Amino acid sequence: MQRPRSSPAIAPPDFLRLAGHPLRWQILGLLAAGDRQVGELVELIGKPQNLVSYHMGLLRRSGLVRARRSSADGRDSYQILDLKRCGELLAETGSALHPALRSAGPTQPSTAPETAAVLFLCTGNSSRSQMAEALLRVRSSEHVQARSAGIQPKPVHQDAVRVMHERGVDLSGARSKHVDEFTGDHFDHVITLCDRVREVCPPFPGVQNIAHWSTPDPANRPGGIAAFRDTAAELDERIGFLLHRLGQPAAT
Numbered sequence: 001m002q003r004p005r006s007s008p009a010i011a012p013p014d015f016l017r018l019a020g021h022p023l024r025w026q027i028l029g030l031l032a033a034g035d036r037q038v039g040e041l042v043e044l045i046g047k048p049q050n051l052v053s054y055h056m057g058l059l060r061r062s063g064l065v066r067a068r069r070s071s072a073d074g075r076d077s078y079q080i081l082d083l084k085r086c087g088e089l090l091a092e093t094g095s096a097l098h099p100a101l102r103s104a105g106p107t108q109p110s111t112a113p114e115t116a117a118v119l120f121l122c123t124g125n126s127s128r129s130q131m132a133e134a135l136l137r138v139r140s141s142e143h144v145q146a147r148s149a150g151i152q153p154k155p156v157h158q159d160a161v162r163v164m165h166e167r168g169v170d171l172s173g174a175r176s177k178h179v180d181e182f183t184g185d186h187f188d189h190v191i192t193l194c195d196r197v198r199e200v201c202p203p204f205p206g207v208q209n210i211a212h213w214s215t216p217d218p219a220n221r222p223g224g225i226a227a228f229r230d231t232a233a234e235l236d237e238r239i240g241f242l243l244h245r246l247g248q249p250a251a252t
Contacts, residue, residue, distance in 0.1 A: 013096050015089035018062050023047065024055050031065065031081035034191075034211030038079060064089075068214050072195035078214035083241050116246045117145040119187045121201060122194040125150030125176040127160040127228065128215050129193055132235045134169045139239055144246060147187075149179040151197055157219055163228040167236075189246075193235075213238055 012020075019025050026045055030036060038056060042049045056079060059065040064085055067077040094101035118136060120129040129148035136146040153176035164171040179202060189209040192198040198212045215234065221227040 013089070013093045014062065015093050018058065018064065021055065023051070024059060027055060027059065028064070028081060031079055032083065035078040035080050035214040036212070037076050041079070070195045070214070071216055072199055078195070078212070080214060084237060115143055115145055116188045117186060118147070118189045118191065119182060120146070120148040121150065121179060121190065121192045121197050123150055123152055123197055123217070124154040126154050127157045127218055128231060128235070130156055130171060130174050131160055131164060131232050132193060132239065134164055134171050134174070135236055135239050136242070138169050140243060147182060149177045149182055151179055151200065153178050159218070159225045159228045162225060163232050167232065
């Protein structure tokens with residue numbers, strides 16, 4: 001009986017080699033919950049900074065993580081995980097082992113859980129948090145109680161209204177709100193979008209899920225309304241992943 005020939009050795013996909021290291025996997029898990037500075041990662045992981053920075057460098061060079069300079073302290077940066085890229089690489093990894101393991105994309109929850117309440121915070125509640133609130137409300141088909149506020153409210157930016165209108169979302173009646181309006185209200189998730197606000201975010205007793213999405217103010221970026229479109233696209237992608245964390249079906 002002829003023995004089967006051994007197959008040639010095949011290197012594992014890059015994602016397995018990158019994410020398979022315990023420390024890098026821990027970093028990816030922490031960043032999947034929200035953006036963090038390297039110093040925070042060092043404190044949470046409990047390893048020397050040079051070791052954490054080395055592994056962070058590998059993740060950045062792979063394109064899984066990118067750094068964004070803090071608008072609160074330009075000497076530091078926030079590390080941001082590209083969840084969409086992770087999903088693509090996971091699908092490629094499965095199909096490399098067997099075509100039947102090719103991912104068809106994130107599955108929808110089989111049952112809708114109790115309604116979640118989410119609060120988005122930025123400085124003026126004029127652009128970023130308003131767009132995030134509206135996008136989450138629409139994409140969850142209003143199953144999520146989405147709210148937004150600022151620490152120094154100012155009128156809703158008209159470019160934010162225009163960009164949301166382009167996406168079929170009516171923001172014309174939105175008003176800016178001070179975070180104090182929500183004192184005593186219950187929220188399951190509080191998400192800061194402004195680096196400065198993150199440093200002075202008021203306490204929300206009982207909230208277990210507080211995350212940061214480092215999102216520059218489009219009003220302070222070059223490009224005019226194009227900057228607002230870029231911000232809306234970034235927020236929309238993040239909210240798509242947030243909906244899965246909340247266990248809610250995502251409308252496109």
